[in-house]
Amino acid sequence: MDEPVFDWSYTWEIAPRLLDGLVVTVQATVLATVIATLLGLVLAIGRRSRQRIVAWFVAVVVEFIRSTPLLVQLYFLFFVLPSVGVVLSPLQTGAIGLGVHYAAYMSEVYRAGIESVPRQQWEGAVALGFSRRRTWLSIVLPQAIPPVIPALGNYVVALFKETPLLSAITVVELMQVAQIEGSRSFRYLEAFTLVGVMFLALSTISAAGVRILELRLARS
């Protein structure tokens, strides 16, 4: 009997295992997003530090992260962290690598937002006796962040699509599961088709989420 080109019954058989992989992918995405959005903000604020050395150091770190491949950074963390006594799961290591990498990019987005706040706003804050910290919290960040949320959202979607790289450091995420299934049955079409469909579905949903956020911001 000829094998069908696309075997539906095999597809249904592997789908649950791929969904398990998808859960890992989503976990990595969420963790990395939290790291990227928070660390990115810290880096952006650090670049505005009045301590020249701090601002310079942050600029160098951001430039370094952005100029080296994510895969190299992931390998580096995966092999170097344990040797300095930091033992994390592959998923944690991967999420940190992904998060730090995207924090560098997001810090540039935040920076654009911060620079869009006019100098007069800082001066208004000085005239009212605000501390530097209070100026960031009350005046600058509430004006700097809303306009850049769409750009940040686009990086979240991009970050999500880079999670297959984590398979290189043994994270059993969606892509890794598909490879395992393929090598087991020598059928790759169904597994990778499912991977594509799942990524498409989640990307579409999160892109729609970003757009809704954008619209709500535009209205307020």
Next chain:
Amino acid sequence: MPDRELLIRMRGVVKRFGDHTVLDQLDLDVPANEKLALIGPSGSGKSTILRVLMTLEAIDAGIVEIQGERDLAKVRSHVGMVFQQFNLFPHMTVLRNVTEAPIHVLKEDAAQARARAMDLLRMVGLEDRAEARPAQLSGGQQQRVAIARALAMRPRIMLFDEVTSALDPELVGEVLGVMRRLASEGNMTMLIVTHQMDFAREIADRIVFLHEGRILEHGPPSRILDAPEHERTRRFVKALRDR
């Protein structure tokens, strides 16, 4: 001057922007409660004096003291400033613009700060716009909010930096009206950079004429505006009057 407390003391103050000397060995004393108008051509250093007092500019040489304190950051909360461009916080309501500093800097109780803010908004005639955003107000209204916001910090000194220059002519009066009331209440020291000579004459105890970063002459409004000693002052006053 009678022996009133000397609130502001500037000696030999120099401020340069690149090659340009904006304040050139400037001396200025301001006793408590004085209403001082600073006039002079653009670039003469009037606004820079206010910006130095507000710690928005660092000086290159000289001494500046407020209430005898040379570290101006320490006495910053005794000084309020109103800007040409209002500098209201656009993401906050009018009310929060006024309460934010008392709550976070003076650590006032929120309900108390709101009550006082409403009193101040009433004083500037805007209590019914408390929940509006700055962008929904006219320039004159925004500037009145900015005055209320500065007053909420209970400053002893108020600095007004060309506060009507960005306003449409028909909105100037409402802002000057608020300043007039403030001046009449007495226990406020006011430094006013202005091109409104009639207003300066009416409100100021003393007018300082600045030229190229120095005080060319100073004295009561009648003398500076009607019988200036220097030709430069005479020309400036005449030019503004003929405008």
